[in-house]
Amino acid sequence: MKIEVIENVLKLNDELAEQNRTRLRAAGVPCIDLMGGPGCGKTALLEATLATLGHVMRIGVCAGDLATTRDAERLHALAEQVVQINTGKSCHLEAHQIGQALARFDLPALDLLIIENVGNLICPVGFDLGQSAKVGMFSLSEGDDKAVKHPHIVCACDLLLLNKLDLAPYLTFDRMRFRDEIERLHPGIELVELSAKAKDAGFLRWIQWLTAHARGAEHESANLSGAR
Ligand code: MG
Ligand code: ZN
Numbered sequence: 103m104k105i106e107v108i109e110n111v112l113k114l115n116d117e118l119a120e121q122n123r124t125r126l127r128a129a130g131v132p133c134i135d136l137m138g139g140p141g142c143g144k145t146a147l148l149e150a151t152l153a154t155l156g157h158v159m160r161i162g163v164c165a166g167d168l169a170t171t172r173d174a175e176r177l178h179a180l181a182e183q184v185v186q187i188n189t190g191k192s193c194h195l196e197a198h199q200i201g202q203a204l205a206r207f208d209l210p211a212l213d214l215l216i217i218e219n220v221g222n223l224i225c226p227v228g229f230d231l232g233q234s235a236k237v238g239m240f241s242l243s244e245g246d247d248k249a250v251k252h253p254h255i256v257c258a259c260d261l262l263l264l265n266k267l268d269l270a271p272y273l274t275f276d277r278m279r280f281r282d283e284i285e286r287l288h289p290g291i292e293l294v295e296l297s298a299k300a301k302d303a304g305f306l307r308w309i310q311w312l313t314a315h316a317r318g319a320e321h322e323s324a325n326l327s328g329a330r
Contacts, residue, residue, distance in 0.1 A: 115229055118197035122204060122232025129209035131162075132319030133217065134312070135231050137255060138239030139248065140221030143265040145173045147239070147298040147308075148218060152180035154301070154309055159316065162212045164203045166195040166220045173218060183207055194226040195219050214316045223252040234319045241265040242273050246280045249287065256287045261294065261311055267304060268297040 126133050138144050145165070152161055162183040165173040174186035185203045187195060200217065207215070217233065219226040227236075238259035240248050243266055249256050256262065262284060264277070277295065284293050294311070296304030 112228070115197045118201055119230035119232040122197055122200050123234075124232075125204055126209070126215065126232060126234070129212070131209050131212050131215050132235070132316045133215040133231075133233045134315070135217045135219060135226070135233035135236045136239060137219045137223070137226045137236065137259070138221065138241075138263075139223045139244055142221070142239050142241040142244060143298050144218050144221065144239055145176055147263070147265060148177055148216060149180060150298045150301055150305065151216075151309065151312065152177065155313070156180055156182075159213045159313070160211060162207050162215045163218060164200065164207075164215065165218045166199070168193070168220065182212060189220055193220055193222050193224075194229055195231060196229050197231050200231045214312075223248065223255050227254045227258045235260040235315055237261045237263065239263045239265060240280075242267065242269050242275045246275045246277070249280055250283045253287050256284055256291070259288075259291070261292055262288075263308060264293060264295045265298055267295050267302065268300045 136144055136148070148163060155161060160182040163177050163181045164185045164187065165177065166187045166189060167173060168189050168191070170188070171186045174184045177184050185206045187199050187203055189195065189199070195217065217231060236259045238255045240262070241264065264280065281293060284291060292311070294304050294307050296302060296308055298305060
């Protein structure tokens with residue numbers, strides 16, 4: 103009986119996620135679900151990303167946190183549109199919350215939507231939001247065992263980031279081992295080592311990936327609408 107209830111909750115979430123996906127595709131807006139532990143630098147990455155891409159792409163951000171509007175406040179000046187979702191006691195975002203947020207966005211006025219999920223490496227992975235790609239983020243300060251301890255986020259994502267490369271001289275973090283463990287869990291997945299703060303070569307690779315994804319997903323939506 104208990105299992106049935108859980109299955110229904112996830113089934114309902116999947117249905118609502120499909121509705122979000124249809125809505126985003128119809129508007130031609132690719133959507134990234136950015137997931138990572140608290141303090142790995144998700145908001146800092148978005149600040150640097152918006153500062154870099156904001157003049158060539160209209161980017162909306164949907165920030166999820168249990169409480170406060172601090173992330174939205176940080177991103178407000180940089181992003182085209184920002185919506186903050188406060189989840190209260192919930193440690194992840196669900197599709198119904200994104201559905202409510204989408205209603206607040208002027209989607210045709212956006213080229214890309216980035217969802218900053220609640221800082222958590224575990225349950226956000228289990229909830230489809232209707233995104234076109236999932237990005238998982240780790241950082242050097244969290245320790246080099248986080249990927250192997252959280253295999254689901256490694257396996258579910260389309261791109262993985264390792265942030266705070268600028269702190270490498272001060273920390274003990276076996277990057278070779280981290281990379282090997284990720285390759286074993288998800289063969290072929292790209293891991294980008296970067297510093298959002300230093301805007302280094304890895305950061306530029308992230309920008310390149312994001313731009314390519316935004317363009318690719320746009321084409322996909324154009325093909326879909328052309329086929330109908
Ligand atoms: Mg944040
Ligand atoms: Zn949760």
